[in-house]
Amino acid sequence: MATVTKENIGLLNEKLTVKLSKEDYFPSFEKKLKEYSKQANIPGFRKGMVPVGMVKKMYGSSLYADEVLRTAEKELYNYISNEKPDIFAHPLALTADIHKLDLNNPSEYEFGFEIGLKPSFEIAPLSKANLTFHKVKVTDEMVQDEINRMQIKGGNMTEPEVIDNDENVVNVLFTESDASGNVIEGGITKENSLLLKYFSPALKAQLMGKKKDDTVVFQLAQSFEGDKLEMILQDLGFAKDDTAAAQKYFKLAITKVGLVEKRALDETFFNEVFPGAAVATEDEFRNKLREEIQQYWDSQSRNQLHDQIYHFLLDETKMEFPEAFLKRWLQNGGEKPKTADEAEAEFPLFSSQLKWTLISDKLVKDNNLEVTQQELRDFLKQEVTRYMGNMNLGDDTSWLDSYVDRMMQDEKQIDGSYRRLITEKLFNWAQSQTTPKEDEITPEGLAAIQHHHHH
Structure with missing residues (x-):
């Protein structure tokens, strides 16, 4: 009769040894042989008429090993099901020499498995936790920024004649040049679309009043600041921290001037943002928006x-x-x-x-x-x-x-x-x-x- 014994081999670590006698696995092995003989397709024999001895000679060793191992695993999980140790994952089989499984000499076998046990523990009391609720207080500026964003998102794009507003969207063509605006042969050419406020104050002043097809010459490092310079450098194919590239000059040709005409703060707009909320006035709209933020x-x-x-x-x-x-x-x-x-x-x-x-x-x-x-x-x-x-x-x-x-x-x-x-x-x-x-x-x-x- 099969037995399973337990041995502690470390902290929350045990070895389970499954011991099998011939009676535990041999009857089921013989049954498997008979079943296989009825299913096997062997030249010279009709299906279902293959002698058991022939099947045993050809496939017996592998069927025998499979049945011994299957029986050991079944006994292991029967033990776990009955004893219910609180284990992690599944048992790990310890190294076994399956070459010792001799069909011609059925005997007792032992198989070792290792299990890890879950620890018992007490959860730290939450009443002792030193915690801080970091509260963001919504300001009038935050509400106004969100209103501006929504007005622009829902607005209409117009095409004014000249650049006259920080919010102008300027479509441009960058062409690499020298400081005098002479185009460098084989240099970089790149189209882009930028808000005027992305440029440095000096270049913004130059661009004010310009219109489609006008050009200006500028140096990257003098025309963009901080993360805007990094963004432009990467867009032109350079590393964002390429200081040599930042010294390059470009001729900028204006291909289009745009401006988003913001949505009016009226009841139609309020109902689109808060459908069904019956927001009728700008004050109600701002208060509702503040609550959401x-x-x-x-x-x-x-x-x-x-x-x-x-x-x-x-x-x-x-x-x-x-x-x-x-x-x-x-x-x-x-x-x-x-x-x-x-x-x-x-x-x-x-x-x-x-x-x-x-x-x-x-x-x-x-x-x-x-x-x-x-x-x-x-x-x-x-x-x-x-x-x-x-x-x-x-x-x-x-x-x-x-x-x-x-x-x-x-x-x-x-x-x-x-x-x-x-x-x-x-x-x-x-x-x-x-x-x-x-x-x-x-x-x-x-x-x-x-x-x-x-x-």
Whole structure:
């Protein structure tokens, strides 16, 4: 009768030894031989009439080895199913000499498997987390910038006679030249479209009053500043920090002058931006826009707070791992084997992700967090309507329910949606357990924090 014994071989690391007697695997091997003899196609014999002895002689060794190994694996997973050790991934088979599997001398065999056990741990108390809610306060300038952007986006492009406005869009042809404007043979020629305000004050002054087909000669370094110079250098095919290229001269020919005629701030415009909100005056429009901008930045601030929570839980929750086992699993447990050096290099990120998985799973389980079918449906419906944008969905939206029904049958779609929703619930719950202090910050300051500290 098969037996499985357990032996500790390290921290959270055990060896399971499966011991088989002849009676455990030989009857099923003989059954497999008979089944194979009925299916085998061997020249000179009708199908189903191949003698068992012939099959045994030709295929017996491989069928025998397969059956012994299959039986060992079956006994291993029966043990795991009954004993329920809390293991990582799946067992790793220890090296076995399958050449000892002798069909002509059936005997007892032993196979070793290695398992890694999940640690027991206590999650760091969120009440002790020192957190800050970095709040962006929406200013009148931010509201006005957004209004300008929307007015331009919805405006009409006009073609004035001359350049007279920082907001002029100037279509130009760059042609490499000398300081006197003499074109360099084989030099760079490039078309571009730029806002006048991108140019340096000196070149803007030169361009004021110019019209289509007029030309000016300029030096790159004297005509663009900061990131605008880097952008132009790259557009002309140079590296953004090429100081020699920045000294080159170009003749600039104006091919077209444009200006966006901004949308008027009237009720028609207000209703396009906020359909159904009954926004009638400019003051109501500005207040509504301010609320939306504030909601956006508050959501960004919450995301950053959640990032702080993530790092607090990860850094302050103490947990041990069976490192040696996990590194071997990294080497051999995937589809493509890795070298020991590759596994070593990947382990820090892998162990961090593994630690977070254990923490988040425990928080979800201990606090009975769940996602209902209705919540999944509502989420998918919101995703579809968001994708459709401002399109008029019509009065009959029964097609939307049918579409969501089909999406609910897609396991990959459901899994991804579930993960997003349960993660959101987890962090909202975690936030409710904390008392962060609040400070005021600029959008640029918040963006910098997000850039330098994000999981």
